[in-house]
Amino acid sequence: MAVAKKTQPAQGVSRASEAGAVTEFSKDQELAAYRDMLHIRRFEEKAGQMYGMGLIGGFCHLYIGQEAVVVGMQMALKKGDQVITGYRDHGHMLACGMDPKGVMAELTGRRGGYSKGKGGSMHMFSLEKNFYGGHGIVGAQVSLGTGLAFTNKYRGNDNVALTYFGDGAANQGQVYESFNMAELWKLPVIFVIENNRYAMGTSVSRSSAQTDFSKRGVSFNIPGEQVDGMDVRAVHAAAEKSVAWCREGNGPFILEMMTYRYRGHSMSDPAKYRTREEVEKVRNEHDPIEQVRNRLLQKKWASEDDLKKIDASVRSVVNEAAEFATHDPEPDPSELYTDILQ
Amino acid sequence: MPTPVLMPALSPTMEKGNLSKWLKKEGDSVKSGDVIAEIETDKATMEVEAIDEGTIGKILVPEGTADVAVNTPIAVILASGEDKSSIKESGNGAAPVAAAKSAEAKVSAEPKQEAAQPPKLDIAPEADVPAGTEMVTMTVREALRDAMAEEMRRDGDVFVMGEEVAEYQGAYKVTQGLLQEFGARRVVDTPITEHGFAGLGVGAALGGLKPIVEFMTFNFAMQAIDHIINSAAKTRYMSGGQIGSPIVFRGPNGAAARVGAQHSQDYTAWYSQIPGLTVVSPYSAADAKGLLKSAIRSPNPVIFLENEILYGHSFPVPKLDDYLVPIGKAKVVRPGNNVTIVSWSIGMTYALKGAEELAKKHIMAEVIDLRTIRPMDIATVIESVKKTGRLVTVEEGWPQSGVGAEIAARVSAEAFDYLDAPVTRVTGRDVPMPYAANLEKLALTSVNDVVEAAKAVCYR
Structure with a gap:
């Protein structure tokens, strides 16, 4: 995909023409996207169920509805690119290729979890998969991700740091401190703003003076685009474009992913701030997985039976993870005092 | 009347500076805002501007002079109509010197100034520094x-x-x-x-x-x-x-x-x-x-x-190619038998000065520089307390939940039987730092605080 060179400062916010771009997926890409998104959804449904059974404690923020964002973005990455996000992180970890057993066991606080049970839902990492967390303080990952991009620039490689945050975090001051430094030093960071319309219970219109988050970088000359975050092909097109922009040394890029979470902010959120109809409408008309499913069937790239087989295989992986996370022992008490210092 | 130009204070902590260069010479006319000299502090080289209009009547401190105290007259500016003779005639050239000196004397009488001077103690190098190291x-x-x-x-x-x-x-x-x-x-x-x-x-x-x-x-x-x-x-x-x-x-x-x-x-x-x-x-x-x-x-x-x-x-x-000091190790900087004084950073200036004062009163203080606060080398402190039976902690920070409070708690728990007096904390006062010179002095720790605390735990 061609990348437009930035010619005018503060002109970088693309509007409808560019923002509507989608990648025409091959059969393999559609099938991979379907499987990866379904994997996240089934995992999250299982996590919700296990939370209800008391196997998962504390806060548990589910990613259901937003799957196309991480799956589409991940398809544009290469080895060495880093990913960092906030507390709604299960989908990002699975998209990075982390083992669902290790993720689920961390949710249940077991020794086989990615952080040996010491991190929990919001704090997981995998150096092997270049996943840098998993951060519980809203907005903190934005400066941290900018620092990962600084590392890439310092080392002189062409890796990109994908820094995810939500519409709520987008109002934190450090986001703009990071925007400033990222553009000033031309750091290879993509700020992916997952706009799921609600910062916990506060809608975007009640919290934000400028509700078009793709414009939030204008005063720093950072180009930005609004993307249909429910269409994995649109996410992929935006990912390819912004990743190329960063790899070529042009500095940061902002992607505002228009998305939606079906569940409450966390498991303990009754979500009284929106109507059931609103949720149903998105589910019925814009569901990211249904969109791929319909295309696969329409193009006869897969039959109902083929898709059922994929579903069964995903369910079996998730069940295996849940099984592991239920029976894996808790951390040894001696772990209380380890991993504080090296 | 001839106007003296005084050595300016160019930062909150500056006490003296080097007069590195005169940009005007005697007889040059100057007006307000002209750069007349360059002063080198320990932080930067700064320009000195004339505030008054006139002629440089006399340069009192030649360029290249080091360690010129703040407020020392460095030149005299003559107003129009005045000539060089008026400097001596009026005596105004000399008067500010005396004034500056008395001001200096007043300042140096304050404990704050004492704290700012490094004690003349020869601190032993790390044990693992080879003998004869330059x-x-x-x-x-x-x-x-x-x-x-x-x-x-x-x-x-x-x-x-x-x-x-x-x-x-x-x-x-x-x-x-x-x-x-x-x-x-x-x-x-x-x-x-x-x-x-x-x-x-x-x-x-x-x-x-x-x-x-x-x-x-x-x-x-x-x-x-x-x-x-x-x-x-x-x-x-x-x-x-x-x-x-x-x-x-x-x-x-x-x-x-x-x-x-x-x-x-x-x-x-x-x-x-x-x-x-x-x-x-x-x-x-x-x-x-x-x-x-x-x-x-x-x-x-x-x-x-x-x-x-x-x-x-x-x-x-x-002078070593690779001089490392281990983290987490306190250092006995001055040995003594009567009371242990623990401090770190600037607190050490009070602690060491205090120890000197105490020695004059025949109280031999052992002074420990904690150096690392976390992890804390409490073992070195306890070893000293076992010898002295008395402990004073010194810090500039606030008293509540301070580092001294932590040391006191740990020594009380681990060496209670060795203590002959309650552990005493010398700290900054429990107030936001005031600006006024006298109030700031009152808010900070002082050598006198250390001496009094040590005497108290020694029941002297």
Whole structure:
């Protein structure tokens, strides 16, 4: 995909023409996207169920509805690119290729979890998969991700740091401190703003003076685009474009992913701030997985039976993870005092 | 009437400076705003402007003169119609000298000034410094700079970032020369954005680099404290040991002089509470150098608390290629049998001066420089208390939940039977730092406080 060179400062916010771009997926890409998104959804449904059974404690923020964002973005990455996000992180970890057993066991606080049970839902990492967390303080990952991009620039490689945050975090001051430094030093960071319309219970219109988050970088000359975050092909097109922009040394890029979470902010959120109809409408008309499913069937790239087989295989992986996370022992008490210092 | 030009104070902590250059000569006419001379302080070279209009009647301090005290008359400006003879005739040229001297005498009578002078004590080098090692005298400022330069030469992943660290050569000149040697890639000027660059630094550390993040002062690090604690200190634990933050946060901590409440806070106790952080606060130049090098090599986040007043103090430093001081080890700086005094950083100036005063009263104090606050070498303190039976802690920070409170609790728990008197804390007063000179003096710790506390625990 061609990348437009930035010619005018503060002109970088693309509007409808560019923002509507989608990648025409091959059969393999559609099938991979379907499987990866379904994997996240089934995992999250299982996590919700296990939370209800008391196997998962504390806060548990589910990613259901937003799957196309991480799956589409991940398809544009290469080895060495880093990913960092906030507390709604299960989908990002699975998209990075982390083992669902290790993720689920961390949710249940077991020794086989990615952080040996010491991190929990919001704090997981995998150096092997270049996943840098998993951060519980809203907005903190934005400066941290900018620092990962600084590392890439310092080392002189062409890796990109994908820094995810939500519409709520987008109002934190450090986001703009990071925007400033990222553009000033031309750091290879993509700020992916997952706009799921609600910062916990506060809608975007009640919290934000400028509700078009793709414009939030204008005063720093950072180009930005609004993307249909429910269409994995649109996410992929935006990912390819912004990743190329960063790899070529042009500095940061902002992607505002228009998305939606079906569940409450966390498991303990009754979500009284929106109507059931609103949720149903998105589910019925814009569901990211249904969109791929319909295309696969329409193009006869897969039959109902083929898709059922994929579903069964995903369910079996998730069940295996849940099984592991239920029976894996808790951390040894001696772990209380380890991993504080090296 | 001839007007004297006085040696100006160019920073809150400046007491003297070098008159490096006269840009006007006797007989030149000057008007308000003209640059007449250049003054070199320990931080920077500054221009002196004329405030009055007239002719330079006499230059009283020739260029090249070092250590000219603030308020010393350095020249006399004649108003129009006056000539050189009026300087002597009126006697006005000499009068300010006497005035300045009396002012100086008044100032030096204050304990604050006592604290600002390094004690004339010969501090023994580290035990593992080979006998016969040459010692060079250098300031704490130079020692810190050398430590960073040596580690940056040794490891390409080490870089320094902060406000004014590069082109300005450091707000307190600590990073002087680093930009010239290592270039802008490794000596990074940041915008004024503490929260942001602290987070960026931690991100770079998570990514595998070894940042040295300079805070112009730790007062400004309160904007960044979330990243220091939540991102840097906790990540190793939260990742089950997978990812650490090899980062050093350094800069001046505590009160400087006359900068008021928001710029005069001691954060030692704050950071010392956090598991996952290492907290270092050196006093001498040798420790500053050896501990900063160890801090940069540490795989863990280190809070390195310096002190602005100590920057200009000189100490002997071992001339070794690679001088490291271990983190987590206190040092007995002055042996004694009657009372143990524990301090660190600028507190050591009070502790050592106090020990000298006490010696005159035949109370032999053992002075311990804690050097590292976390992990705390309480064993060295207890060993001393077993000998002396008495303990006084000295810090500039506030009393409640201070470091002294922690030492008192641990010594009471672990060496209660050896104590012959309650552990006594000497601390800054429990107030925001006032601006007025007399109130600031009252708010800070003093040598007298140390002496009185030591006498009290010795029942003298």
